[in-house]
Amino acid sequence: MRWEVVAWGALALVLFAAEALAPGAFMLWIGIGAAAVFVLVAVFADIPLLWQVVAFVVLSVVSIQCYRRWGRSHDRQSDQPLLNRRAEQLIGRVVVLDQGIVAGKGRAKIDDAFWVVAGPDLPAGSPVRVVAVEGMTLKVQQA
The missing domain is CATH 2.40.50.140 (Nucleic acid-binding proteins)
Structure with missing residues (x-):
């Protein structure tokens, strides 16, 4: 297996593990960007490293923006609204x-x-x- 495929897969796993250890819904979206680049590099063998990094940055920003726009926009109603008040x-x-x-x-x-x-x-x-x-x-x- 090619080193860049392994590297992007490992980076995605490390970011997912970091999200699991310190949840905050931030590393998850960067990990999704790394996983998407992993799939791209696995499918298309001749992508230069610079374009892989550019794709990682762009896909990470896009995934974070998607979360901010659609993931957070739904107000979740609490069954105990005065819990911490x-x-x-x-x-x-x-x-x-x-x-x-x-x-x-x-x-x-x-x-x-x-x-x-x-x-x-x-x-x-x-x-x-x-x-x-x-x-x-x-x-x-x-x-």
């Missing part, structure tokens, strides 16, 4: 103030964490409902 998950909950709200700021313990709350002045122990989130501060109103 812990504060937003708390909207609607009724909690008890750990520290009273004085001058618009207080503190409440929710599950295993203490949260800064903002709302009307209320004494400690008052039940409040979380109505909004602003940064890491929970906006509350009396429940």
